[in-house]
Amino acid sequence: MRTAVAAALLAGLVATAAAGPAADAQRADPTPVVTPAPAPAPALQRLVATAPLAGITIALDPGHQLGNHNFPRQIRRPVPAGGFSKPCNTTGTATNSGYAEATFTWQVSRLVAARLRALGAEVVLTRTANSESLWGPCVDYRGRFGARVRARLEVSLHGDGARSSGRGFHVIAPVARAPWTTDIAAPSYRLAKALRAGLDSRHLPRSTYLAGGTALVRRSDLATLNLSDVPVAMIELGNMRNASDARRMKSPTGRATYAAGVVAGIRKYLGR
Numbered sequence: 001m002r003t004a005v006a007a008a009l010l011a012g013l014v015a016t017a018a019a020g021p022a023a024d025a026q027r028a029d030p031t032p033v034v035t036p037a038p039a040p041a042p043a044l045q046r047l048v049a050t051a052p053l054a055g056i057t058i059a060l061d062p063g064h065q066l067g068n069h070n071f072p073r074q075i076r077r078p079v080p081a082g083g084f085s086k087p088c089n090t091t092g093t094a095t096n097s098g099y100a101e102a103t104f105t106w107q108v109s110r111l112v113a114a115r116l117r118a119l120g121a122e123v124v125l126t127r128t129a130n131s132e133s134l135w136g137p138c139v140d141y142r143g144r145f146g147a148r149v150r151a152r153l154e155v156s157l158h159g160d161g162a163r164s165s166g167r168g169f170h171v172i173a174p175v176a177r178a179p180w181t182t183d184i185a186a187p188s189y190r191l192a193k194a195l196r197a198g199l200d201s202r203h204l205p206r207s208t209y210l211a212g213g214t215a216l217v218r219r220s221d222l223a224t225l226n227l228s229d230v231p232v233a234m235i236e237l238g239n240m241r242n243a244s245d246a247r248r249m250k251s252p253t254g255r256a257t258y259a260a261g262v263v264a265g266i267r268k269y270l271g272r
């Protein structure tokens with residue numbers, strides 16, 4: 001709602017700016033001369049301040065890196081994962097036609113970031129490129145990232161690589177495990193449920209191959225969740241090995257739908 005009000009106010013400002021030169025009836029040339037109106041600084045500042053997500057920092061984690069498979073030694077290196085160690089990262093999965101999970105998560109994350117920024121949020125990503133010549137970051141870095149950038153929450157985006165007959169999304173929240181996640185388990189579970197509601201609202205199918213139709217799972221084996229000190233959830237947006245999910249993931253319209261669902265979930269969690 002507040003966005004609509006802001007847009008209406010902005011339209012009003014633009015209309016006011018255009019009204020000045022149009023009042024000059026002496027000019028023979030009908031080409032409108034646009035004289036910039038005095039900068040409406042206070043009004044614009046008010047608009048920025050009333051954007052729905054103004055003042056909120058959100059961490060996004062586009063899972064994997066496209067070049068991980070080119071750096072097996074770096075990727076296999078064990079890193080802390082919350083009381084145990086795990087490999088730095090994995091190569092991620094792909095559709096049967098070779099569309100990589102890293103590229104999918106990168107593309108959806110960029111859409112999510114753009115929408116959140118348009119709503120006034122500050123958005124920080126765990127990686128800033130999708131390249132065959134790059135690897136990482138490791139899962140411990142991804143887990144600690146949200147606190148490092150003082151984010152209100154972190155969402156990690158993935159695509160699953162399950163047997164091809166199953167399809168649909170599921171959201172993963174951390175298990176409460178002292179001393180790692182006891183502080184964030186409850187808000188993370190609320191975040192996971194809000195993300196599920198957001199994806200539901202865009203009519204994205206829930207997972208048919210796990211979680212008994214709830215599309216919600218709690219796991220204790222993921223460093224990205226275990227090492228977070230801000231509310232965190234991971235989403236497997238679909239099964240890349242399933243033909244129907246793969247079709248949606250490969251299409252710009254499908255990716256926009258995933259992004260809209262994620263943004264709706266984040267807004268629901270924040271109550272904005």
Ligand SMILES: [Zn+2]
Pocket residue numbers: 063064092093101158159160
């Ligand atoms: Zn993944």
